[in-house]
Amino acid sequence: MRSHTKKDNIEYHFIIEYFRKYLKSHLVAFFFYILTVLFNLSIAYVMMQVLDKAIVNRQMNDLIFYLLCYLIGSMLLNVLQVTIDYIYDKIGKKILVTLRISVLKHLFKLDGESLTELNTGFMLSIMHSDIPLLETVLTKMFPSIIISVLTSIGFILLLLFVQPFLLLIILFFEVLTFFVQKKIGDYVKNINEEFINNNTKSYSILQEIFSNAKNVIIMKGILFFTHKFLSNERNLMKSDLKLEVSQTVSNAANNACNALTNFIVLGIGGYMVLKNKITIGGLVMFLNYSGRLLSPISVISQSYIQYQQAKISINRILNFMNHSTKSKHNGIQENDFKGDITFHNVNFAYKDKRVLMNINLEALNGKVTNIIGASGSGKTTLINLLMRFWDINSGIITIDGINIKDFNLSYLRNKISVVSQDVIMFDDTILNNLILKQKIDMDEVIKCLEMADAYDFIMALPNQLDTMIGEKGVTVSGGQRQKLALARALLLNSPIIIFDEVTASLDNVSAKKIENTILKLCPNKTIIIITHKLSISKLSDYIYVLDDGSIVESGTHEELIILPNGIYSHMYSMK
Numbered sequence: 001m002r003s004h005t006k007k008d009n010i011e012y013h014f015i016i017e018y019f020r021k022y023l024k025s026h027l028v029a030f031f032f033y034i035l036t037v038l039f040n041l042s043i044a045y046v047m048m049q050v051l052d053k054a055i056v057n058r059q060m061n062d063l064i065f066y067l068l069c070y071l072i073g074s075m076l077l078n079v080l081q082v083t084i085d086y087i088y089d090k091i092g093k094k095i096l097v098t099l100r101i102s103v104l105k106h107l108f109k110l111d112g113e114s115l116t117e118l119n120t121g122f123m124l125s126i127m128h129s130d131i132p133l134l135e136t137v138l139t140k141m142f143p144s145i146i147i148s149v150l151t152s153i154g155f156i157l158l159l160l161f162v163q164p165f166l167l168l169i170i171l172f173f174e175v176l177t178f179f180v181q182k183k184i185g186d187y188v189k190n191i192n193e194e195f196i197n198n199n200t201k202s203y204s205i206l207q208e209i210f211s212n213a214k215n216v217i218i219m220k221g222i223l224f225f226t227h228k229f230l231s232n233e234r235n236l237m238k239s240d241l242k243l244e245v246s247q248t249v250s251n252a253a254n255n256a257c258n259a260l261t262n263f264i265v266l267g268i269g270g271y272m273v274l275k276n277k278i279t280i281g282g283l284v285m286f287l288n289y290s291g292r293l294l295s296p297i298s299v300i301s302q303s304y305i306q307y308q309q310a311k312i313s314i315n316r317i318l319n320f321m322n323h324s325t326k327s328k329h330n331g332i333q334e335n336d337f338k339g340d341i342t343f344h345n346v347n348f349a350y351k352d353k354r355v356l357m358n359i360n361l362e363a364l365n366g367k368v369t370n371i372i373g374a375s376g377s378g379k380t381t382l383i384n385l386l387m388r389f390w391d392i393n394s395g396i397i398t399i400d401g402i403n404i405k406d407f408n409l410s411y412l413r414n415k416i417s418v419v420s421q422d423v424i425m426f427d428d429t430i431l432n433n434l435i436l437k438q439k440i441d442m443d444e445v446i447k448c449l450e451m452a453d454a455y456d457f458i459m460a461l462p463n464q465l466d467t468m469i470g471e472k473g474v475t476v477s478g479g480q481r482q483k484l485a486l487a488r489a490l491l492l493n494s495p496i497i498i499f500d501e502v503t504a505s506l507d508n509v510s511a512k513k514i515e516n517t518i519l520k521l522c523p524n525k526t527i528i529i530i531t532h533k534l535s536i537s538k539l540s541d542y543i544y545v546l547d548d549g550s551i552v553e554s555g556t557h558e559e560l561i562i563l564p565n566g567i568y569s570h571m572y573s574m575k
């Protein structure tokens with residue numbers, strides 16, 4: 001029971017926290033809001049005076065005076081309204097940015113499992129649907145409820161003072177029309193939901209088609225997707241039409257309700273004017289403001305719906321924020337980092353799937369360590385563990401004798417660069433893809449490009465280093481991407497560099513060049529080369545052969561080559 005109450009309060013605490021953050025601006029805006037209530041009431045009163053005091057009594061001076069008051073009051077009211085909106089908009093936009101940044105920061109701290117299971121659609125909807133939905137709830141929702149209640153009480157008191165009987169009749173009538181309007185509103189809302197659902201479906205079908213257009217053609221899927229899109233488009237058209245019609249009908253019904261209210265006010269009020277029970281000014285005030293008397297009910301009911309939606313969004317955001325992270329802020333950050341890696345009796349499973357068994361391995365600074373194994377034997381997993389995307393189940397991994405769990409996580413990750421199997425290029429220029437916003441000397445960039453054998457092909461591109469690459473840029477071949485990734489890793493200049501199948505998609509000449517580069521890095525770095533080919537193993541200082549999650553052979557090329565029935569020697573003889 002207690003935990004239930006606690007859960008209920010999560011959203012409430014979230015909202016309060018954001019109120020507190022911008023308390024000063026909230027107080028200023030609220031003060032202006034209170035002024036608008038006073039101005040609204042005063043303007044209504046002045047309006048009555050224009051008719052009753054000035055026009056009816058034919059007093060020119062009074063007319064000028066009250067009209068001036070009316071004009072100045074209305075202008076000031078507008079200025080106040082703009083100021084209030086500006087303050088709340090500013091708070092709202094700041095909150096959006098803060099929330100989005102904190103989601104993004106959290107994302108980069110997630111552990112490997114959460115990262116693997118991350119759903120792009122879910123993340124995008126948090127960023128683009130859930131967070132914007134909170135803007136009103138976290139800014140002006142509660143103040144506007146209070147203000148609409150205060151305004152309405154003010155008008156009720158004012159009209160009560162003008163003509164209590166007419167007020168009672170109108171209130172009764174308004175309650176009736178309120179329920180009619182609500183029923184119509186609910187109906188339109190349901191149709192609107194149907195429309196939104198169909199629209200979302202259409203959006204996701206299109207996304208699927210656009211991101212895979214080439215594959216759709218290759219797989220002969222054109223007919224399938226066209227049909228899928230068309231049938232949804234038909235539903236969308238139907239619900240769109242239904243929505244348009246129901247909106248028109250609902251507008252007409254609302255107008256009819258308003259006309260009826262005016263009819264009652266004018267009818268009964270007019271009769272009262274004839275009988276001298278109300279002044280002309282009083283009647284005009286009823287006509288102008290009686291429509292607002294029940295506005296707090298609709299403000300509250302709309303806010304309630306918004307609040308319910310916001311609660312769902314807050315929960316989705318908090319759920320994501322509760323995903324486990326691997327952050328260790330207070331870990332070791334300053335040490336004489338050399339980069340001597342050891343795995344000692346390491347066992348690891350992804351959930352229930354055992355992947356590494358009793359791994360003992362050493363990769364030392366100044367040496368090239370080669371890990372060889374068939375596809376799926378667990379090579380990339382070794383990197384995942386070293387970078388702490390996952391933590392091991394038993395054993396210990398150390399760098400320079402320190403358990404990697406004791407390092408500050410970003411410090412540790414900054415010390416390791418990985419040139420990985422799947423190279424990602426961002427939608428930016430080649431240069432930005434290489435330096436990733438760091439301040440790097442151009443000479444250094446060119447040196448690294450030459451080392452990665454990428455300089456020549458970049459210079460042949462139309463805009464050279466400023467050529468756009470990635471999603472909307474030029475397409476480079478798989479091998480060229482690999483070279484760029486290598487140059488990027490070299491620029492990072494980390495003490496540990498891991499090459500995961502870097503030469504797999506390269507021709508022999510390029511592969512040889514890159515292998516030479518890697519070997520040249522060796523004197524002051526820890527180099528780990530992961531391959532399922534033997535190309536570089538002869539030049540490596542030490543070789544581990546990984547088979548189905550266990551290290552089955554280890555030694556130098558010369559030692560392994562002579563092992564009878566050894567996997568390595570068998571692979572070498574097949575080469």
Ligand SMILES: Nc1ncnc2c1ncn2[C@@H]1O[C@H](COP(=O)(O)OP(=O)(O)OP(=O)(O)O)[C@@H](O)[C@H]1O
Nearest residue numbers: 116350353355373374375376377378379380381382
């Ligand atoms: N995130 C994950 N969750 C569950 N299982 C995984 C995950 N990543 C890898 N595996 C499994 O772990 C095993 C080892 O994968 P790993 O990527 O380490 O192999 P690899 O030796 O690098 O293979 P390749 O040479 O094909 O790159 C595979 O059976 C794979 O299915």
Ligand SMILES: [Mg+2]
Nearest residue numbers: 379380421500
């Ligand atoms: Mg791999």
